[in-house]
Amino acid sequence: MTAENTLAPRPAAASFAIAEAVAIILASLRRMRPVYLPLATAGVVLATWQLVVGLFHVPAVILPGPLEIADELWRVRPLLLSHAVPTTLDSLMAFALASLFGVGLAIAITYSPLLRDTLYPNLVVFQLIPKIALAPLFVVWLGISSQSRVTFSAFVSFFPVVISAAVGFANTEATALRLCRSLTASQWQSFVMVRFPFALPAIFSGMKIAMTMAIIGVIIGEFISAKAGLGFYILYASSRMETAGIFAALFVLCVIGVALFGVVALAEALVRRSYGRR
Amino acid sequence: MPVFAQEGYVEVAEVCKVYRNGTREAVEAVSSLSFAVPRGQFVAVLGPSGCGKSTLLMMVGGLEPVTAGRITVDGTPMTGPRTSIGVMFQDATLLPWKSALDNVLFPIRVLKRPLDAYRETAQALLERVGLDGFEHKKPHELSGGMRQRVAICRALVYDPELLLMDEPFSALDAISRDEMNELLLDLWQQYTKTALFVTHSIREAVFLADRVLVMTRRPATIVEDLAVPFPRPRAVTIGETRQFNEICGHLRECIEGNRDRERTRRPKPDLVRRELVG
Numbered sequence: 001m002t003a004e005n006t007l008a009p010r011p012a013a014a015s016f017a018i019a020e021a022v023a024i025i026l027a028s029l030r031r032m033r034p035v036y037l038p039l040a041t042a043g044v045v046l047a048t049w050q051l052v053v054g055l056f057h058v059p060a061v062i063l064p065g066p067l068e069i070a071d072e073l074w075r076v077r078p079l080l081l082s083h084a085v086p087t088t089l090d091s092l093m094a095f096a097l098a099s100l101f102g103v104g105l106a107i108a109i110t111y112s113p114l115l116r117d118t119l120y121p122n123l124v125v126f127q128l129i130p131k132i133a134l135a136p137l138f139v140v141w142l143g144i145s146s147q148s149r150v151t152f153s154a155f156v157s158f159f160p161v162v163i164s165a166a167v168g169f170a171n172t173e174a175t176a177l178r179l180c181r182s183l184t185a186s187q188w189q190s191f192v193m194v195r196f197p198f199a200l201p202a203i204f205s206g207m208k209i210a211m212t213m214a215i216i217g218v219i220i221g222e223f224i225s226a227k228a229g230l231g232f233y234i235l236y237a238s239s240r241m242e243t244a245g246i247f248a249a250l251f252v253l254c255v256i257g258v259a260l261f262g263v264v265a266l267a268e269a270l271v272r273r274s275y276g277r278r
Numbered sequence: 279m280p281v282f283a284q285e286g287y288v289e290v291a292e293v294c295k296v297y298r299n300g301t302r303e304a305v306e307a308v309s310s311l312s313f314a315v316p317r318g319q320f321v322a323v324l325g326p327s328g329c330g331k332s333t334l335l336m337m338v339g340g341l342e343p344v345t346a347g348r349i350t351v352d353g354t355p356m357t358g359p360r361t362s363i364g365v366m367f368q369d370a371t372l373l374p375w376k377s378a379l380d381n382v383l384f385p386i387r388v389l390k391r392p393l394d395a396y397r398e399t400a401q402a403l404l405e406r407v408g409l410d411g412f413e414h415k416k417p418h419e420l421s422g423g424m425r426q427r428v429a430i431c432r433a434l435v436y437d438p439e440l441l442l443m444d445e446p447f448s449a450l451d452a453i454s455r456d457e458m459n460e461l462l463l464d465l466w467q468q469y470t471k472t473a474l475f476v477t478h479s480i481r482e483a484v485f486l487a488d489r490v491l492v493m494t495r496r497p498a499t500i501v502e503d504l505a506v507p508f509p510r511p512r513a514v515t516i517g518e519t520r521q522f523n524e525i526c527g528h529l530r531e532c533i534e535g536n537r538d539r540e541r542t543r544r545p546k547p548d549l550v551r552r553e554l555v556g
Contacts, residue, residue: 175371181341182365183388184358193388197375275375276416 064244072244073251080233080252087218087229088256090146094153095214095260099207101154102161106203109162110169110195111187120166127159135220144225153217157210161203168202169195197275204268211264215257230256286314287472288338288440293347295333307333310347311499313491320466320473322483325493326533331476332368332444334493338474339365339442351440361389364438364471366446370425372417372432378404378424379413382431389436396435403431407461423454430462434469441466441473448478459485460514467511480526480533485517492529494536502532 046066052058053065060068073080109116135152142148172195180190222231230249237245295308307330315321325331336342338349340359349356351363372381382400386393404413407427417425426446433441447455459482466473477483483490484506492502506525508516516522 173371175367175369176373178341179365179367179371180388182339182359182363183385184361185388189388193384194373197373272375276377 061241061243064247068244069247069251072242073248076245076248080230080249083228083230083233083249084252084256086146086226087215087222087231087253088260090150090153090218090221090229091211091215091256091260093150094157094217095207095211097150097154098158098161098210098214102158102206102210103165103203105162106165106169107191109166116166123159123162127163131156131159132216132220135224138221139225146226149218149221149226152221153214156217157213160209160213161206164206164209165199165203168199168206171202172198200268200272200275204264204271207268208261208264211260212257215253215260219253287317287319287352288315288474289348289350290314290334290338291348291350293334293337293349294345295330295337295342296345306498308337308498310497311493312347313500313503315472315474317472320475320486320488322475322477322487322490323493324477324480324483324490324529324533326495327478329493329495330498331493335365335442335444335474335476339363341365361436362439364433364436364441366429366433366441366443368445368448370417370422370429372425372428374417377414377416378409378420378428381417381428382435384432385436391436400431400435403434404428406465407431421454422450423458426450426458427461430465434465437469439471441471443473443475445476445478447482455479455482456514462486463510463512480529481517484522484525484529485512485514490529492532494533501536502529504529 050065050067053063064072105119109120134155138148138152138155142151176194176198177190180194185193218229219231219234222229223235226232230253233249234246237243237249291312293308293311294306297305297307311334323331323334333342337344338351338356340356340363351360372378373384376384379397379400382404383393383396386396386400401413404410404427407430409424409427409431412420412424417428420428426449429446433443447458450458463486475483475486487506490502490504490506491500492504493499494501504525507521
């Protein structure tokens, strides 16, 4: 009754305030949607998985539930971490090589019409070859060392960098380059000041693909020849029918993949910001 | 009228430009064209689109080689771009990652002059064109007119002797265009550069220039050389005077008369030559 009395004189204002509060809550929910929607989806999938495994008594060797995988992950975590180290380092190394040589070759292609005409079509064709199939060749050529895996992985992830960087350099606004010429800028100046920053988004999108390819390349290499690494661990676990172990290693791989991808995205943000400031 | 020096600061003598861009057709973009611009004069080159007036401007700026003939600026033949010449292009050509101020300072950076010494000049120019408060905005945060103002500042900041403008306001709406014309006149009054302004707007040409050259498509050469008698400073209202409109009418006749003649006769065979590429 008392509440009704205090509200009574200003019913319009009260309902307005409630409507406003509801609107604010709805708006913040909508803003958070890109966060909670995918999380909820993943949660539903995992729950369904767990439920199906329990209900139909699927043997753990065929498909363990997410909870069993989490258990296994916790149990073997020191071992998994020790295997994660070489995989991560090799992937980073391969990625660095691919980026360096990729951007370098793209620059050469951009400035030498002869190189472009001779190399570019071949690169595009080579890009289409399933290079994974060449992994055994690298064992033949370079042995079973970590360098062999890094070389193979760099070779696999190098193509997206060259091609997207070359496209980025070629798509630099022609008028901006003409502006440089009108200011008597040297080739080097117009590259550093105009062409490179214009190509940055393309270069980084190539590098993001290269990062994921580098991990794939290293895992393939480890399947074939390694004595350590997550790829090796997956094979080892599968030979012992430890399906939960396979999934646990896959989970660690996912985390590494997301983290390394995040590093590239972060680097992109930093480089772009530094260009914005200069 | 400003007092002109006797000799031409810019001299264009019997200049031809023939394009042979891969096709078998050799297109004569400019044919045997001659004129001289005294120091300090504002000359508008008026003509329909595709008449070769932009090509002419790029040749004067040293950005395109001439096929035949000779262009000298300040007594020396043009062999390439020079720092005493400033060019404004059809679009503003701002670097999207740089702020307005940094875009204005871009030529200073390219020319390796001391940045600090020019920062004030750049700031003053931006203020002059009504962009104070926008120095740190990126191009995508500016309107088309504002971007073109930044481009004017960029062309003036390193104090070139000769200003070449290639339809700089053609992408703007009518109102911003009038504003920009007034602004340009105002700036030109202060800095008194020699200016060559290419446009397809008759009124713009008459309003801005001391002298209007009319270029036509076939032949791609100058058919009229007209002095504009209005004293400076000019107010926008001169556009409503009878004399102004008579001049515009005369120029329109020059362009249309030529177009009608063009329609009634076949294209001259020596202008579009079919050649066998061996």
